[in-house]
Amino acid sequence: xxxxxxxxxxxxxxxxxxxxxxxxxxxxxxxxxxxxxxxxxxxxxxxxxxxxxxxxxxxxxxxxxxxxxxxxxxxxxxxxxxxxxxxxxxxxxxxxxxxxxxxxxxxxxxxxxxxxxxxxxxxxxxxxxxxxxxxxxxxxxxxxxxxxxxxxxxxxxxxxxxxxxxxxxxxxxxxxxxxxxxxxxxxxxxxxxxxxxxxxxxxxxxxxxxxxxxxxxxxxxxxxxxxxxxxxxxxxxxxxxxxx
Amino acid sequence: xxxxxxxxxxxxxxxxxxxxxxxxxxxxxxxxxxxxxxxxxxxxxxxxxxxxxxxxxxxxxxxxxxxxxxxxxxxxxxxxxxxxxxxxxxxxxxxxxxxxxxxxxxxxxxxxxxxxxxxxxxxxxxxxxxxxxxxxxxxxxxxxxxxxxxxxxxxxxxxxxxxxxxxxxxxxxxxxxxxxxxxxxxxxxxxxxxxxxxxxxxxxxxxxxxxxxxxxxxxxxxxxxxxxxxxxxxxxxxxxxxxxxxxxxxxxxxxxxxxxxxxxxxxxxxxxxxxxxxxxxxxxxxxxxxxxxxxxxxxxxxxxxxxxxxxxxxxxxxxx
Numbered sequence: 001x002x003x004x005x006x007x008x009x010x011x012x013x014x015x016x017x018x019x020x021x022x023x024x025x026x027x028x029x030x031x032x033x034x035x036x037x038x039x040x041x042x043x044x045x046x047x048x049x050x051x052x053x054x055x056x057x058x059x060x061x062x063x064x065x066x067x068x069x070x071x072x073x074x075x076x077x078x079x080x081x082x083x084x085x086x087x088x089x090x091x092x093x094x095x096x097x098x099x100x101x102x103x104x105x106x107x108x109x110x111x112x113x114x115x116x117x118x119x120x121x122x123x124x125x126x127x128x129x130x131x132x133x134x135x136x137x138x139x140x141x142x143x144x145x146x147x148x149x150x151x152x153x154x155x156x157x158x159x160x161x162x163x164x165x166x167x168x169x170x171x172x173x174x175x176x177x178x179x180x181x182x183x184x185x186x187x188x189x190x191x192x193x194x195x196x197x198x199x200x201x202x203x204x205x206x207x208x209x210x211x212x213x214x215x216x217x218x219x220x221x222x223x224x225x226x227x228x229x230x231x232x233x234x235x236x237x238x239x240x241x242x243x244x
Numbered sequence: 245x246x247x248x249x250x251x252x253x254x255x256x257x258x259x260x261x262x263x264x265x266x267x268x269x270x271x272x273x274x275x276x277x278x279x280x281x282x283x284x285x286x287x288x289x290x291x292x293x294x295x296x297x298x299x300x301x302x303x304x305x306x307x308x309x310x311x312x313x314x315x316x317x318x319x320x321x322x323x324x325x326x327x328x329x330x331x332x333x334x335x336x337x338x339x340x341x342x343x344x345x346x347x348x349x350x351x352x353x354x355x356x357x358x359x360x361x362x363x364x365x366x367x368x369x370x371x372x373x374x375x376x377x378x379x380x381x382x383x384x385x386x387x388x389x390x391x392x393x394x395x396x397x398x399x400x401x402x403x404x405x406x407x408x409x410x411x412x413x414x415x416x417x418x419x420x421x422x423x424x425x426x427x428x429x430x431x432x433x434x435x436x437x438x439x440x441x442x443x444x445x446x447x448x449x450x451x452x453x454x455x456x457x458x459x460x461x462x463x464x465x466x467x468x469x470x471x472x473x474x475x476x477x478x479x480x481x482x483x484x485x486x487x488x489x490x491x492x493x494x495x496x497x498x499x500x501x502x503x504x505x506x507x508x509x510x511x512x513x514x515x516x517x518x519x520x521x522x523x524x525x526x527x528x529x530x531x532x533x534x535x536x537x538x539x540x541x542x543x544x545x546x547x548x549x550x551x552x553x554x555x556x557x558x559x560x561x562x563x564x
Contacts, residue, residue: 011377013378013493013494013495013513013514013517014512014513014514015377015380015513016380016513017377017380017381019381026377026381037495038495087385088355088389089346089355089356090349090350090353090354090355090389091355093350093355115377115378115494115495116376116377117376117383118358118359118374118375118376118378118498119355119356119358119359120342120346120358120359121342121345121346121349121355121356121358123346124343124346124347124350125346125349125350125355127347127350128318128346128347128350128351129350133315133423133424134314134347134424135424136342136343137339137342137343139488149427151430152339152343153339153488153489154338154339154340154429155338155339155438155440155441156431156432156436156437156438156441157429157430157431157432158429158430158432159312159426159428159429159430160426160427160428160429160430161424161425161426161427162424162425162427163423163424163425164423167424172488173488173491173495173496174488204355205354205355205387205388205389206355206357206385206386206387206388206389207385207386207388208383208384208385209371209384209385209386210383210384211376211381211382211383211384212381212382212384213380213381213382214375214379214380214381214382214520214521217520217525217539217541218541220525220537220538220539220540220541220542220543221541221542221543222532222537222543222544222545223542223543223544224544224545225544225545225546226544226545226546226547226550226551227546227550227551227553227554229544229546229551230544230551230554230555230558231558233526233542233544233555234555234558234559234562236542237503237524237526237542238562241503241524241541241542243444243502243503243523243524244503244559244562
């Protein structure tokens with residue numbers, strides 16, 4: 001099967017967020033960047049099912065993110081290079097869809113969402129732009145010929161969804177256990193093809209006004225130690241916090 | 245005059261709670277709120293939507309809409325939007341809303357501004373706030389698209405009674421057969437509440453020592469009488485002790501319950517990110533220096549296996 005996996009370079013989940021001087025973006029100094037964790041499930045699923053092309057929209061440094069996927073075993077990479085990832089996900093989707101349209105794919109994988117902007121939409125937007133069926137947040141997948149059955153988690157249950165191939169799927173945790181790149185893979189990745197294509201995202205229709213730290217929570221208190229403190233805790237929850 | 249379309253959500257012919265949150269949030273933009281829901285027939289609860297501020301409630305019916313039909317719903321909603329003059333289309337960022345909103349938006353040639361925690365009209369534009377980096381920062385953006393397609397974070401917009409007409413209308417719609425079809429919904433065991441929807445969450449971490457010990461948290465959850473769910477830290481989910489559906493944090497769920505009780509969780513940054521918007525946080529941990537105490541409103545230091553059963557007993561007394 002011919003498979004495209006779209007991945008994103010994001011700050012590691014343990015990053016402490018510092019706001020840049022412009023008051024609108026992340027101060028990237030000292031920030032460790034990684035492959036978006038949900039995209040790891042997407043890459044792994046692709047590797048188990050066919051020949052994988054990895055695609056990423058991002059700055060030159062996103063080549064490292066693509067190399068990680070190549071080290072896991074992907075066959076080739078494409079970087080749609082821009083210094084500025086659009087704030088408007090529709091712009092991102094439009095550029096990725098235009099690239100994907102230049103070839104034919106049996107499956108196109110994304111992560112369920114990126115852990116930086118939390119928009120959870122580029123996968124389904126791309127699917128609509130390409131006119132392909134789409135299932136989001138897939139945590140279990142069976143494919144038989146050109147029919148797939150996917151499971152996705154909803155509040156209080158699991159939806160079992162049937163779809164025809166080709167299709168766009170977004171991967172959730174639980175779909176598989178992503179492999180770690182082995183040394184041999186890391187060496188091999190250096191020789192795999194990685195094409196860099198400059199792109200020019202449009203302005204989109206979102207204007208960033210400000211990026212701010214969340215409001216501080218007011219200082220809490222230690223109620224006490226051990227089971228003896230429970231009575232006082234319950235009293236505070238009832239009378240002060242009024243949540244019981 | 246601003247007209248906002250609030251997209252409601254039903255399952256098995258009953259309106260879901262998030263629908264009232266969406267109507268409440270949609271009103272923040274001022275003007276008229278028209279509510280719409282896709283269903284196979286009459287939907288229980290639509291008569292209440294007027295009470296929360298909808299001027300009109302439209303049910304778009306099709307036999308294929310008994311279960312969630314992603315493509316059919318998207319088509320019917322996009323057509324409805326194209327027929328009207330809506331400044332904004334507002335969804336709930338539930339599992340279904342996250343799937344549906346981008347499909348509708350793409351048909352309208354715009355993106356979704358997702359998972360919003362605050363919104364207001366600013367002249368012809370709409371200004372919204374949304375948590376990014378899992379709540380480690382707040383992004384304020386001006387949405388200039390026509391219409392603005394928005395989704396609201398669950399449990400943030402508490403439904404407020406503000407009676408309006410709520411005039412009901414039913415419109416049968418025709419849509420092509422969907423390629424993507426929901427075959428069945430496997431329901432979670434009766435009585436279990438999803439962490440994303442619970443008013444009270446009791447989460448456990450490595451301090452529980454072994455999977456079987458989550459029983460003490462489940463007992464505490466039961467003492468709250470159906471309002472509480474048991475959550476988990478990434479460490480215990482990765483160890484296979486608990487299901488991913490229960491995970492709270494940057495690579496799990498971001499939650500905002502009225503009460504969050506963190507038990508045996510030290511408080512890694514990625515966990516704090518997922519629960520810091522909880523209204524009240526209680527931490528129970530044996531290590532008095534654990535980072536969780538820095539964001540907790542109330543902390544109890546000590547052995548969770550003594551503290552939690554005692555707490556369960558006290559809560560039972562209150563609800564008994």
